[in-house]
Amino acid sequence: MAAARGAALSRPTILLLQQHHRSLHQVPAVGGGLLRVGAGRRRVRAAGVRVRARYSSSSPSQAQPQDFPSRLQDRAGELPKLVEDLLQTSISTGPRGAFRMAQGIQAVLGVGGEWLNDFSKTANTSAGIPAQMRLGLLSPLYLRRLFERMGATYIKLGQFIASAPTFFPAEYVEEFQNCFDRAPAVPYSEIESILREELQRPLDSVYEYIDPVPIASASIAQVHAARLKSSQKDVVIKVLKPGIEDTLVADLNFIYVVARVLEFLNPELERTSLVAIIKDIKESMLEEVDFRKEAVNIEAFQRYLEAMGFDRQAKAPFVYQHCSTKRVLTLERLYGVPLTDLDSIRSLVPDPELTLVTALNVWFGSLISCESFHADVHAGNLWLLRDGRVGFIDFGIVGRISPRTWAAMEIFLASFATEDYNAMASALSEMGATGTDIDVDSFARDLQKIFSSIQELDTEIIVATARGSDATAVSANVVVDERQMNALFLDLVRVSESYGLKFPREFALLMKQLLYFDRYTRLLAPSMNMLRDERINITTNQQTRRMD
Numbered sequence: 001m002a003a004a005r006g007a008a009l010s011r012p013t014i015l016l017l018q019q020h021h022r023s024l025h026q027v028p029a030v031g032g033g034l035l036r037v038g039a040g041r042r043r044v045r046a047a048g049v050r051v052r053a054r055y056s057s058s059s060p061s062q063a064q065p066q067d068f069p070s071r072l073q074d075r076a077g078e079l080p081k082l083v084e085d086l087l088q089t090s091i092s093t094g095p096r097g098a099f100r101m102a103q104g105i106q107a108v109l110g111v112g113g114e115w116l117n118d119f120s121k122t123a124n125t126s127a128g129i130p131a132q133m134r135l136g137l138l139s140p141l142y143l144r145r146l147f148e149r150m151g152a153t154y155i156k157l158g159q160f161i162a163s164a165p166t167f168f169p170a171e172y173v174e175e176f177q178n179c180f181d182r183a184p185a186v187p188y189s190e191i192e193s194i195l196r197e198e199l200q201r202p203l204d205s206v207y208e209y210i211d212p213v214p215i216a217s218a219s220i221a222q223v224h225a226a227r228l229k230s231s232q233k234d235v236v237i238k239v240l241k242p243g244i245e246d247t248l249v250a251d252l253n254f255i256y257v258v259a260r261v262l263e264f265l266n267p268e269l270e271r272t273s274l275v276a277i278i279k280d281i282k283e284s285m286l287e288e289v290d291f292r293k294e295a296v297n298i299e300a301f302q303r304y305l306e307a308m309g310f311d312r313q314a315k316a317p318f319v320y321q322h323c324s325t326k327r328v329l330t331l332e333r334l335y336g337v338p339l340t341d342l343d344s345i346r347s348l349v350p351d352p353e354l355t356l357v358t359a360l361n362v363w364f365g366s367l368i369s370c371e372s373f374h375a376d377v378h379a380g381n382l383w384l385l386r387d388g389r390v391g392f393i394d395f396g397i398v399g400r401i402s403p404r405t406w407a408a409m410e411i412f413l414a415s416f417a418t419e420d421y422n423a424m425a426s427a428l429s430e431m432g433a434t435g436t437d438i439d440v441d442s443f444a445r446d447l448q449k450i451f452s453s454i455q456e457l458d459t460e461i462i463v464a465t466a467r468g469s470d471a472t473a474v475s476a477n478v479v480v481d482e483r484q485m486n487a488l489f490l491d492l493v494r495v496s497e498s499y500g501l502k503f504p505r506e507f508a509l510l511m512k513q514l515l516y517f518d519r520y521t522r523l524l525a526p527s528m529n530m531l532r533d534e535r536i537n538i539t540t541n542q543q544t545r546r547m548d
């Protein structure tokens with residue numbers, strides 16, 4: 001749960017987002033410097049090119065100035081549709097809407113109080129009001145706090161913002177990294193009631209025992225260790241936290257209504273596709289609270305492992321369907337260590353490098369030969385198992401890759417492998433669909449800077465935090481990992497954006513996984529070049545083996 005669940009954005013949204021980014025207006029360079037990004041309108045400076053991005057798809061000459069009442073009059077015909085839409089939404093929200101509204105008001109008052117307090121402390125100082133407070137509750141810090149108080153949906157939205165540097169201003173992306181922190185555990189008594197309700201049987205007829213202390217607790221689900229009664233097999237039970245679906249429905253409907261009204265009042269916003277994007281996020285988040293989807297993803301991956309003969313080298317947990325539902329997922333318990341725990345890995349296998357080669361081959365193979373690929377390969381989700389196999393867990397986020405993106409990725413990987421940054425810059429600009437005249441040399445220099453900073457990443461941090469078998473150490477590792485990855489990715493996006501390049505979202509998702517693998521390579525096989533090593537197969541000749 002700690003990572004972006006926006007992965008399932010549909011093609012229309014990706015297209016809309018791309019379209020919405022196409023409205024970049026380049027202005028002459030005013031020199032290099034740091035990036036500045038503001039909400040709604042971005043101004044980016046980097047190495048000789050300054051780009052202004054406006055969220056508008058029409059050319060300035062097309063816009064006819066109109067006063068507010070006349071604009072509304074023009075849209076009077078759309079009013080019945082808006083009313084109907086809002087009514088339907090409020091019916092589907094039901095009484096939980098009023099309850100959430102009360103909770104929302106409480107949260108706004110709470111964070112508003114914090115802001116006022118901080119404001120009064122700083123207002124009288126000589127330094128004046130810090131920039132991060134000037135937007136009130138819309139400032140990144142207070143908005144993040146508000147999201148946390150509002151609970152699961154907003155924490156998820158926060159995680160989405162934190163993982164989508166292509167769409168949101170950098171200050172928000174950075175602040176919302178905090179949304180990846182662990183959530184408080186739900187008392188076991190509540191988890192037990194959900195299990196009873198879902199399985200419709202006495203729990204002791206299904207499980208020999210369930211450990212009341214959770215292995216992990218995140219914003220949406222909680223995981224408990226257990227043993228099956230019938231087979232005496234060790235399992236883990238992933239349980240959706242209580243009230244999560246209601247909260248999601250009420251919150252997402254609320255966000256939709258606000259967007260719909262805003263769009264009606266301000267037709268300019270229509271061009272930003274706000275409503276379409278929110279609709280899409282809503283659908284993908286609602287999918288996430290259906291564990292049957294995760295079960296489908298796991299089973300697709302298992303079929304892929306078998307079909308490709310990878311099942312002796314890698315595995316995903318078996319799904320126990322007889323005790324799995326929409327809100328409960330009972331999985332075979334895997335025993336292993338995260339791929340970043342070098343000491344433990346050395347004690348399990350003689351050659352950690354081979355483990356990495358396997359993980360890479362299995363994952364690269366799944367990009368083109370499986371229905372979907374695992375799109376959250378952080379260290380907490382990629383293990384070396386006691387039997388020497390590589391274990392993949394948590395299939396809540398998966399991606400699907402189009403042939404077009406794969407073609408682009410191949411060009412990119414080839415230049416990445418040879419560290420030919422000029423070729424990479426040209427390839428990216430060619431596939432970036434910008435058509436603007438960019439300075440390929442300086443773009444190449446910026447790309448080189450980013451990739452050197454990836455190499456300088458301190459892998460010691462990962463080892464230190466991942467050492468130790470307790471869950472806290474592993475979670476700390478996951479958080480550090482996630483933050484660093486997003487920070488790096490943000491850099492890449494910043495440079496690319498400053499040259500007017502836009503990555504398709506699936507490409508961005510792939511890149512992020514590659515950055516994870518790059519870190520694992522530095523740790524487990526420092527002398528290996530993962531894109532050049534002949535043991536690793538990332539070429540298109542696998543495309544013919546696609547199974548779907």
Ligand SMILES: Nc1ncnc2c1ncn2[C@@H]1O[C@H](COP(=O)(O)OP(=O)(O)OP(=O)(O)O)[C@@H](O)[C@H]1O
Nearest residue numbers: 001002216218223236317331332333334380393394
């Ligand atoms: N099959 C399994 N065997 C052993 N442990 C598991 C298994 N599935 C999950 N876990 C444990 O539960 C934790 C949380 O599970 P999972 O990753 O599926 O949920 P999550 O809440 O999405 O976690 P995260 O956000 O850290 O990815 C894992 O990091 C792992 O420690």
